Amino acid sequence: MHDYLLAKGSPYRASLHTHPIELVALTHSKKWMEKDAATKMLWSMIPETKAFCPRGLGMVPYMLPSSVELADATIKAIDEDYDVVMWEKHGVFAVDTDIMSAFDQVDVLNKAAQIYISARNMGFEPEGHVRRPDAGTYRRFWFAQIAFDGNILIPSSTP
Numbered sequence: 001m002h003d004y005l006l007a008k009g010s011p012y013r014a015s016l017h018t019h020p021i022e023l024v025a026l027t028h029s030k031k032w033m034e035k036d037a038a039t040k041m042l043w044s045m046i047p048e049t050k051a052f053c054p055r056g057l058g059m060v061p062y063m064l065p066s067s068v069e070l071a072d073a074t075i076k077a078i079d080e081d082y083d084v085v086m087w088e089k090h091g092v093f094a095v096d097t098d099i100m101s102a103f104d105q106v107d108v109l110n111k112a113a114q115i116y117i118s119a120r121n122m123g124f125e126p127e128g129h130v131r132r133p134d135a136g137t138y139r140r141f142w143f144a145q146i147a148f149d150g151n152i153l154i155p156s157s158t159p
Helices: 002-007 021-026 037-045 047-052 068-079 099-121 135-141
Strands: 014-018 057-060 084-087 091-096
Touching (some): 021 091, 021 099, 037 057, 037 099, 068 084
Parallel strands (some): 057 084
Antiparallel strands (some): 014 091, 084 091
8 A cells, every 4th residue: 555655646654454443334224335424324323524535434344354355456546646544344445645644544534434323323313514614613623724735734732
C-alpha cells in the first residue's frame, strides 16, 4: 500500500489497520454494506464524523484476509475517493498524512457507530442530524481554523 500511494504521488504517508468492534458489527448487515449507506448514517450521528472523515467510508465485501484480492479491492476503494475502507466482517483500513490522523478517522467513525448501536439497544432508531453542518458551523463550535489541504482539519485547543 505504501509503495502504491508513493507511486501515485499521494501525500498520505501512514496507513492503519484495526478491528473496531462496532464498525465491524455494522458489516454483518447487508443494509450497511450498500455504497455510502453506512457513511450517511455515521455522518448523521455526531458532527465530528463529517469533520474528521469528510470522504466517507468505503465498503469492501468479504475477501480472504491478507489476500491480493483484498489489497486490490482496498486500492480501488481508495482510488474511488475514500480514505477509510471497511472490510466486511473483518476490520478497517485507513490512510492519511500521519498515523494520528488515520487513527482519528477510525476512532470518530467507531464512536458514531457506538452511538447508533446504543440508541438501537435502547429500543429506538436514532434521528441523526437533519442537515449536515457546514464548515462555518464547525468553525464556530469546535474549530478555530479549518485548513482544506487534502481534507486536513486543524482543531483548536479551545472551544
